[in-house]
Amino acid sequence: MFNIDTSVCMSCQICVEVCPFDAIKMDQVFEIATGERFLELLLDRHDLAKPNSYFQSLRPTEAAEVDGRLAAERKAAEEKAKAAALAKAAAAAKPVPPPKPPAA
Numbered sequence: 001m002f003n004i005d006t007s008v009c010m011s012c013q014i015c016v017e018v019c020p021f022d023a024i025k026m027d028q029v030f031e032i033a034t035g036e037r038f039l040e041l042l043l044d045r046h047d048l049a050k051p052n053s054y055f056q057s058l059r060p061t062e063a064a065e066v067d068g069r070l071a072a073e074r075k076a077a078e079e080k081a082k083a084a085a086l087a088k089a090a091a092a093a094k095p096v097p098p099p100k101p102p103a104a
């Protein structure tokens with residue numbers, strides 16, 4: 001569950017700084033006034049989620065850096081998985097030595 005209560009958020013950006021997944025970005029839409037003080041100002045992750053294209057239009061330089069880093073991490077993980085699969089296949093294809101005869 002992820003909620004932000006915008007009635008108390010002071011836009012300090014601490015959540016942006018500490019997010020371990022780089023998943024929280026500050027928006028530039030500040031006009032969120034409403035007549036309902038409580039529930040309409042409590043935003044859940046569906047209210048807050050934006051497509052990557054939105055982040056790219058908002059902060060193109062940072063978005064390019066994040067996209068490049070994530071693509072490199074994804075490629076490294078795919079190569080690691082591929083190497084592990086090859087090693088597993090090689091180990092499975094290796095002939096099993098015959099059992100030693102029992103000592104007499």
Ligand code: SF4
Nearest residue numbers: 009010011012013015
């Ligand atoms: S910016 Fe983030 S950490 Fe700061 S008050 Fe708002 S929700 Fe909390």
